[in-house]
Amino acid sequence: MTRSDLVNELAARFGQLTHRDTEFAVKTMLDAMSDALGRGHRIEIRGFGSFSINRRPPRMGRNPRSGEQVVIPEKLVPHFKPGKALREAVDARTPPDAAEAAAAGDKSGAA
Numbered sequence: 001m002t003r004s005d006l007v008n009e010l011a012a013r014f015g016q017l018t019h020r021d022t023e024f025a026v027k028t029m030l031d032a033m034s035d036a037l038g039r040g041h042r043i044e045i046r047g048f049g050s051f052s053i054n055r056r057p058p059r060m061g062r063n064p065r066s067g068e069q070v071v072i073p074e075k076l077v078p079h080f081k082p083g084k085a086l087r088e089a090v091d092a093r094t095p096p097d098a099a100e101a102a103a104a105g106d107k108s109g110a111a
Contacts, residue, residue: 003026047085047086053076056075
């Protein structure tokens with residue numbers, strides 16, 4: 001689902017809102033979440049999941065072209081941890097045939 005898909009879905013569900021109002025609401029919510037993460041805050045949406053910032057420590061890497069070692073600086077990256085309700089909802093919607101095929105593929109690929 002893309003941002004425009006989300007706007008269209010919300011506009012369809014809430015007929016009293018115009019498409020422009022719905023687009024503004026989605027933009028405002030996403031901007032608020034981005035700002036909170038940018039300030040180092042944690043976001044928790046009960047039943048959905050939580051967003052936080054993870055620190056990747058500095059490390060030594062290698063330039064693939066020259067092979068020379070390069071220092072990769074520390075990074076702060078966003079991290080999403082799904083909530084229990086979301087994990088269960090996704091698991092319940094997984095088609096049994098696809099799960100069995102994936103498990104069979106894992107077994108045959110390992111041998």
